[in-house]
Amino acid sequence: MELCIALDLPSAKENLALAESLKSHNIWMKVGFRAYIRDGKPFIEALKKINPQFKIFLDLKLYDIPNTMADASEEIAKLGVDMFNIHASAGKVAMQTVMERLSSYENRPLVLAVTALTSFDEENFSLIYEKGIDEKAKQFAKLSYENGLDGVVCSTFESKVIKEATSSDFLTLCPAIRPFGEDAQDQQRVATLELAKKELVDFPVIGRPIYKDKNPAQKVERILQHL
Ligand code: C5P
Numbered sequence: 489m490e491l492c493i494a495l496d497l498p499s500a501k502e503n504l505a506l507a508e509s510l511k512s513h514n515i516w517m518k519v520g521f522r523a524y525i526r527d528g529k530p531f532i533e534a535l536k537k538i539n540p541q542f543k544i545f546l547d548l549k550l551y552d553i554p555n556t557m558a559d560a561s562e563e564i565a566k567l568g569v570d571m572f573n574i575h576a577s578a579g580k581v582a583m584q585t586v587m588e589r590l591s592s593y594e595n596r597p598l599v600l601a602v603t604a605l606t607s608f609d610e611e612n613f614s615l616i617y618e619k620g621i622d623e624k625a626k627q628f629a630k631l632s633y634e635n636g637l638d639g640v641v642c643s644t645f646e647s648k649v650i651k652e653a654t655s656s657d658f659l660t661l662c663p664a665i666r667p668f669g670e671d672a673q674d675q676q677r678v679a680t681l682e683l684a685k686k687e688l689v690d691f692p693v694i695g696r697p698i699y700k701d702k703n704p705a706q707k708v709e710r711i712l713q714h715l
Pocket of ligand 1: 693
């Protein structure tokens, strides 16, 4: 398991201070909407400057027509990040077009597909997708696997099932981790680190339980000891 920290703080200064306090660990840093929209490419460069071994996951969840997604993916590859994601519901052609476009990049970033957002409960999910989360997440994962993606974003509860339906090395990245049973906040399908381990999660993503803690560096140490 490789820890991925969500940098969702209200300013670049605060995110960079958090990264600075964690620079002795070669962990993954998740740059999402908030940070990327506000701080862009210089923010990614600043993170790499703090620790060149930090791995960067750009969490922009692309969803558009295939050509626009492939154009965006190429720009992402040029940024030099290590992983990014698209929505699985963008479909097979979008997946193929993105992977084809990235094929000429020697060190292309890993590409994951979002299956079911962890903030969905069953009722609200089926209002949109007309299927249960388990079934749909598995279907999205198979589609992603068949079309050459590296893995999926899902909840801990689907991780093992998805690996069984695809391959043991098909990656699962799971947000909504509450390492030691902290408050769920707006997340619905939360899991502890213990469960994430059991369910073979590759990347547990943790945001608020770390950056809202009064001592984030200590919390990260504690988490890393449990991985
Ligand atoms: O603060 P918390 O640990 O809930 O943060 C989870 C992070 O993972 C947030 O940055 C959120 O945008 C992201 N995420 C998610 N569910 C997904 C994909 C990404 O919660 N399916």
